[in-house]
Amino acid sequence: MTALRWTVSDGLTLVGRELARLRGAPGQIVTLLLFPAVMVLLFGYVFGSAIRVPGGGDYREYLMPGLFAMVTFTAVHGVMVRMAGDASRGVMDRFRSMPTARLAVPFGQTGADALGGLIFVAVMAAAGLAVGWRPHRGLLPTLGAFALIMLLRYALSWAGVHVGLAVGDERAVDNLAPLMLPVTMISNAFVPTDGMPAWLRFVADWNPVSALTAACRQLFGNPGGPAGNGPWPLEHPVTAVLLWSAALLAVFVPLSVRTFLRRGR
């Protein structure tokens, strides 16, 4: 029982650490708040000027679910960098040599990322509302969509913890950043997949980014949702996102905990 109490308490201390980091870098708060708004404007008006939405409708309505999905996936890189940074600077070893609850470190890190994600998504949603995006299906499906976004983000952050710890070198992890672009772009987030070459379309259709985008479109009632003749993950996107999340958590929670406990052992 006390073990659980310390895990929660230490985990919260580590969440607080992430917030304190922001306090030390006010410029970062501005970036954090500005970036989602800039993305909405950039993608909404630059891409939106050229792309025709399948079945008609406003591109910014089509775009917002894709943007939500994109930031859900790119956030993983931040988690990796923070974990690898702690590992390479000896902070992780310090935690492990202290009486700190063993599980607090990975849980604290993923918890902190979830909190940051919530803020980011809220700002992005506000920016979306400002440029004309609307959820059309009422409160519950809307909340459901945000819940799915946060669930998948949380599951992905565990993968980030594992990779960050396993690599353990901040610069090496930094080099993974360019990978995030194709992962998020080869999807239905910004353009329909039907125009892609067959092999690329296959990858895009089965990309979990596409599943999350499709799920959000369905739950928000935005254009580009299931059409009745697409591949399975895009026809049952909510189920697909739930399955992806469950699979990621089942694999990476135990793996991350194990990597943390056995690091350098």
Add this chain to the structure above:
Amino acid sequence: MADPMVVAEGLHRHFGATHALRGLDLSVPAGTVCGVLGPNGAGKTTAVRILATLCRPDAGHARVAGHDVVREADKVRPRIGLAGQYAAVDDMLTGRANLRMFGRLSHLTRRVAHRRADELLDRFGLAEAADRPVGGWSGGMRRRLDLISCLLVRPDVLFLDEPTTGLDPRSRGQIWDHVRELVADGTTVLLTTQHLDEADQLADTVTVIDHGRAIATGTPDELKATIGDRLDVTVADPAALDRAVTVLEALTGAEPAPGDERLSVPVPGGGLRLADVVRALDHAGVAAADVRLRRPTLDEVFLRLTDRKEAVR
């Protein structure tokens, strides 16, 4: 005397094909400073990591503050502090926020963690910088913060793994002062270092390890005594160097270490009178600028013990 605060017996540890430790024995009495010396790759860091519960031995066992480091790791951790070769602090946090965080993670109450952070920053002269992010601090200040991050809970045993590597002499002196203060408070310190003057300055006992084993243990004076005093002769005219070598060989039976104009030679057990040296040199027509008998440096002890020609610093 009470039980030693740190005891290691027969520690073995390999990483793949590399044997980092091959039966290391170590014992540090409470309230003393033990310097662990060894060339790169001798196993110093692995030893510290095992003692600080970060890594498990393949064989052998170790007790720190009376508890087994593997089976009772959770009883060891609240009583130790570990400062490694890097500043293991969060660059984006202020010094004060770092200390408060480490205090909370050491399970101090919020009030006590805050009070201890303030006390330590004052005591170790970091109060002025305390509210700036650590990323902008100098290397020396960051390492001092790293050191005091271990002190929030007043550890019984402090492990310092090369605490001054890469620091300028002034910062090194400050770290040494901090360590002396802690020892005066009763903390037991195990310090690894490649700087032999650091061991000379701080350590009560020194353990020299090489190839994963302790090859000598004693006070710095005892270790120096094992290789005897040394005789240094500086010749006035480099041309007389060869003759001086012959004289010193005849006197000591040892071959002097080569130098440009200074010769250094170990003195045999029985001792040697300075007057005899001067007379013999004079007799051979060697004008000596300086002749002195001295204790060996720890460097010389170290080089002799580890039998390596390259310098260690």
